[in-house]
Amino acid sequence: MATEILMxxxxxxxxxxxxxxxxxxxxxxxxxxxxLAEIETDKATMEFExxxxxxxxxxxxxxxxAGVAVNTPIAVLVGEGESAEVAAPAAAPTAAPTEAPAVxxxxxxxxxxxxxxxxVQPDTSPDWPAGTPMKTMTVREALREAMSxxxxxxxxxxxxxxxxxxxxxxxxxxxxxxxxxxxxxVIDTPITEHxxxxxxxxxxxxxxxxxxxxxxxxxxxxxxxxxxxSAAKTLYMSGGQMGSPMVFRGPNGAAARVGAQHSQxxxxxxxxxxxxxxxxxxxxxxAKGLLKTAIRDNNPVIFLENEILYGRSFEVPDLEDxxxxxxxxxxxxxxxxxxxxxxxxxxxxxxxxxxxLAAEGISAEVIDLRTLRPIDYDTVLASVMKTNRxxxxxxxxxxxSIGNHLSAVIMERAFDYLDAPVINCAGKDVPxxxxxxxxxxxxxxSDEVVEAxxxxxxx
Amino acid sequence: MAPRKSPASKGVETPAAKATEKSNTSKDELLKYxxxxxxxxxxxxxxxxxxxMGLIGGFCxxxxxxxxxVVGLEAAAEEGDxxxxxxxxxxxxxxxxLDPKGVMAELTGREGGLxxxxxxxxxxxxxxxxxxxxxxxxxxxxxxxxxxxFADKYKGxxxxxxAYFGDGAANQGQVYETYNMAELWNLPVIFVIENNQxxxxxxxxxxxxxxTLWGRGVAYGIKGEAVDGMDVLAVKAxxxxxxxxxRAGEGPYILEINTYRYRGxxxxxxxxxxxxxxxxxxxxxxxxxxxxxxxLLQGKHASDDDLKAIDREIKVIVNEAAEFxxxxxxxxxxxxxxxIYA
Numbered sequence: 001m002a003t004e005i006l007m008x009x010x011x012x013x014x015x016x017x018x019x020x021x022x023x024x025x026x027x028x029x030x031x032x033x034x035x036l037a038e039i040e041t042d043k044a045t046m047e048f049e050x051x052x053x054x055x056x057x058x059x060x061x062x063x064x065x066a067g068v069a070v071n072t073p074i075a076v077l078v079g080e081g082e083s084a085e086v087a088a089p090a091a092a093p094t095a096a097p098t099e100a101p102a103v104x105x106x107x108x109x110x111x112x113x114x115x116x117x118x119x120v121q122p123d124t125s126p127d128w129p130a131g132t133p134m135k136t137m138t139v140r141e142a143l144r145e146a147m148s149x150x151x152x153x154x155x156x157x158x159x160x161x162x163x164x165x166x167x168x169x170x171x172x173x174x175x176x177x178x179x180x181x182x183x184x185x186v187i188d189t190p191i192t193e194h195x196x197x198x199x200x201x202x203x204x205x206x207x208x209x210x211x212x213x214x215x216x217x218x219x220x221x222x223x224x225x226x227x228x229x230s231a232a233k234t235l236y237m238s239g240g241q242m243g244s245p246m247v248f249r250g251p252n253g254a255a256a257r258v259g260a261q262h263s264q265x266x267x268x269x270x271x272x273x274x275x276x277x278x279x280x281x282x283x284x285x286x287a288k289g290l291l292k293t294a295i296r297d298n299n300p301v302i303f304l305e306n307e308i309l310y311g312r313s314f315e316v317p318d319l320e321d322x323x324x325x326x327x328x329x330x331x332x333x334x335x336x337x338x339x340x341x342x343x344x345x346x347x348x349x350x351x352x353x354x355x356x357l358a359a360e361g362i363s364a365e366v367i368d369l370r371t372l373r374p375i376d377y378d379t380v381l382a383s384v385m386k387t388n389r390x391x392x393x394x395x396x397x398x399x400x401s402i403g404n405h406l407s408a409v410i411m412e413r414a415f416d417y418l419d420a421p422v423i424n425c426a427g428k429d430v431p432x433x434x435x436x437x438x439x440x441x442x443x444x445x446s447d448e449v450v451e452a453x454x455x456x457x458x459x
Numbered sequence: 460m461a462p463r464k465s466p467a468s469k470g471v472e473t474p475a476a477k478a479t480e481k482s483n484t485s486k487d488e489l490l491k492y493x494x495x496x497x498x499x500x501x502x503x504x505x506x507x508x509x510x511x512m513g514l515i516g517g518f519c520x521x522x523x524x525x526x527x528x529v530v531g532l533e534a535a536a537e538e539g540d541x542x543x544x545x546x547x548x549x550x551x552x553x554x555x556x557l558d559p560k561g562v563m564a565e566l567t568g569r570e571g572g573l574x575x576x577x578x579x580x581x582x583x584x585x586x587x588x589x590x591x592x593x594x595x596x597x598x599x600x601x602x603x604x605x606x607x608x609f610a611d612k613y614k615g616x617x618x619x620x621x622a623y624f625g626d627g628a629a630n631q632g633q634v635y636e637t638y639n640m641a642e643l644w645n646l647p648v649i650f651v652i653e654n655n656q657x658x659x660x661x662x663x664x665x666x667x668x669x670x671t672l673w674g675r676g677v678a679y680g681i682k683g684e685a686v687d688g689m690d691v692l693a694v695k696a697x698x699x700x701x702x703x704x705x706r707a708g709e710g711p712y713i714l715e716i717n718t719y720r721y722r723g724x725x726x727x728x729x730x731x732x733x734x735x736x737x738x739x740x741x742x743x744x745x746x747x748x749x750x751x752x753x754x755l756l757q758g759k760h761a762s763d764d765d766l767k768a769i770d771r772e773i774k775v776i777v778n779e780a781a782e783f784x785x786x787x788x789x790x791x792x793x794x795x796x797x798x799i800y801a
Contacts (some may be wrong), residue, residue: 006511006512007511007727008509008510008511008512009512009513010726010727011509011726011727012516012518012727014727031580032504033721033742035735041727043729044731045729046729047729047730051504051505051507051508059572070512070513071512071513093463156613156643169725182614189640190636190639190640190643192634192636192639192640194602194633195602195637195638195639195640196602196636196640197602198599198601198602198603198605198607198637199602199603199606199607199637199640200606200631201602201603201606201609202543202591202602202603202604202605202606202607202608202609202611203606203607203609203610204606205543205591205603205606205607205610206591206606206607206609206610206611207610207614208609208610217592218516223538223597226599226601226603227594227604229594229595229599229601230594230596230599234584235799235800235801236798236799237574237577237578237582237584237592237593237796238574238582238583238584238592238595238798239572239573239574239575239576239577239578239584239798240575240576240797240798240801241574241584241585241586242584242586244589244801245800254711272545274799275799277800277801298801299800299801320667333467371711385479428555452513
């Protein structure tokens with residue numbers, strides 16, 4: 001059977017090229033792998049090899065021809081015993097080349113948010129039943145309890161990281177876990193974030209549920225490729241066959257006087273990535289309930305803790321097993337004049353600001369997002385529709401911040417409810433300085449939040 | 460038969476590579492290897508054609524020339540063992556028994572592809588066949604592979620993992636982070652370095668001071684050896700040693716398999732970094748499929764006609780795969796939004 005040789009596409013973007021030179025002539029017998037022609041693309045001159053064996057029946061495009069479209073027949077190859085004469089109906093291809101599929105460039109319909117402008121349904125259910133006995137606990141203890149309970153519950157959960165075992169955790173979050181679960185499940189690693197993060201992701205592909213502790217999230221930058229390219233994307237790339245049920249956790253953001261490389265809030269970075277879930281708790285109850293949910297989740301979860309909060313005490317429900325769902329914000333304080341939206345340590349500033357504002361007769365509603373992916377837009381929107389004003393509060397840098405994103409969503413879905421522009425209070429747009437006075441100025445303060453609220457309330 | 464020279468004749472000790480000239484490998488085994496290697500070659504040639512027709516987009520890295528590596532190692536594996544590799548992954552998928560139709564349809568980005576068209580040439584997976592990708596970031600699959608082995612050791616199920624990477628990836632830092640932990644924790648992982656001599660367009664001697672790649676494991680206490688990757692029987696024998704060590708709890712193990720890719724790094728590689736003669740010489744003198752073909756003919760295990768019949772069968776399989784890959788519809792637009800979260 002005669003075969004048409006088509007002008008090949010020799011790069012991902014090539015649509016046409018120049019047939020620079022024929023290296024065979026009509027009547028030549030060619031073998032698989034033999035170079036037939038030189039073809040110039042916009043980037044390079046490429047050698048074009050024969051795939052099939054046979055005799056060159058006819059050359060259809062003369063050498064030197066420019067602008068030859070991909071898939072144009074350029075020669076006819078005839079098999080053993082066939083005549084070149086029979087083979088050359090150049091105008092009517094014997095086997096029409098299959099059309100390349102049209103590129104789907106059109107944007108698919110965007111998911112829900114744009115659709116319903118005033119359809120806002122915040123989940124106002126309580127996190128635990130009314131009347132539940134409470135106990136006082138630090139965030140540190142809450143995190144440790146969450147891991148201990150989940151490791152007891154599920155044999156496939158293990159903890160891996162630097163100093164999590166014998167040292168009992170650089171910040172003592174894993175205190176006692178080595179004794180409780182043994183060295184098989186509480187694994188000290190060498191200082192090798194890229195490597196152990198990758199091993200943990202691979203083990204999650206293999207059916208385990210790792211908790212990866214980064215001593216601080218600053219060091220997770222070494223492991224960024226494994227977190228994003230391997231953990232977050234594999235479920236999608238595999239068409240749903242395999243994913244990474246795992247948690248990456250550790251302290252995030254500024255501590256005190258540790259300088260630029262150890263003081264960064266990564267919330268907005270991670271929140272950008274589809275495939276990840278991102279949690280940043282403030283209270284001990286949320287730390288516990290959300291970490292338990294994170295460990296049970298079948299996706300990679302970024303769990304951002306805060307060193308300064310580790311030692312703070314909160315009331316935690318005294319229940320054998322309680323979890324807090326992702327994507328559900330918590331209204332810490334109800335108010336009527338302005339909505340303050342924050343998360344993580346930003347909540348400390350937001351709540352402090354609300355106290356100061358109350359003293360001046362301004363009633364602030366304070367919302368803790370708790371999870372940044374998924375994010376509870378409806379609770380924020382319902383509040384903004386009530387107060388008509390919003391200030392966001394976060395420790396991270398201002399460009400591309402969570403506050404920026406929320407402002408855009410509020411503008412899109414509740415524009416007519418706004419009586420003032422949304423203000424984003426964020427960390428200053430500088431690397432963290434070491435000097436005590438400069439560091440204080442680089443960080444967000446409750447006074448800045450108060451000032452922003454006065455602007456949006458025109459006081 | 461022409462004298463067979465190792466492609467990496469650098470005085471590296473290859474304890475295994477000698478044994479196979481007077482092979483007592485059975486007829487059935489030889490025919491199986493012949494068939495499997497030929498399937499990969501014909502499949503890749505067809506993929507190259509479809510790429511030329513614009514049916515396959517983006518990057519497409521062909522495995523032509525390296526067939527003996529996966530076919531030899533798969534012969535040493537048992538059901539349940541795992542494998543993970545880089546973006547040059549079509550051959551690995553065929554060698555572990557995946558349907559050529561599903562692989563080819565992934566290349567064309569169609570619904571019938573192994574990842575429903577969402578992964579493409581570089582990102583394919585099969586949980587059923589314990590094939591964990593298909594990874595596009597050079598070297599990332601090495602810690603991932605060790606992690607698969609970590610999971611198996613944790614479960615105590617006796618499985619081993621083949622973590623394939625190239626001579627290019629061998630210069631990534633995470634490989635050595637992984638070596639350290641894999642040996643520290645005795646993970647049942649076989650690090651398979653497919654040394655095809657070129658990291659994209661950079662030859663070993665331009666990128667790598669110490670060219671004995673398996674020897675780098677010595678610093679971490681990992682056993683290893685160099686293997687003639689153009690001899691499927693040598694590869695299989697080395698694979699069996701590595702598997703035995705890992706199953707005995709003496710993992711990890713490094714196999715540096717010296718091989719050669721005939722085609723460019725990807726389809727858009729103008730191949731100006733090596734001479735045409737070098738490629739031709741390797742094809743003519745060291746081709747892995749020709750080697751088995753000669754063993755079959757010399758041993759009177761098969762006639763020329765028998766082998767031609769196999770060629771025809773393979774051609775049919777590959778053409779069917781190509782037809783399927785053309786006819787399978789593109790994924791529904793709703794697929795854009797699925798499989799982001801489990």
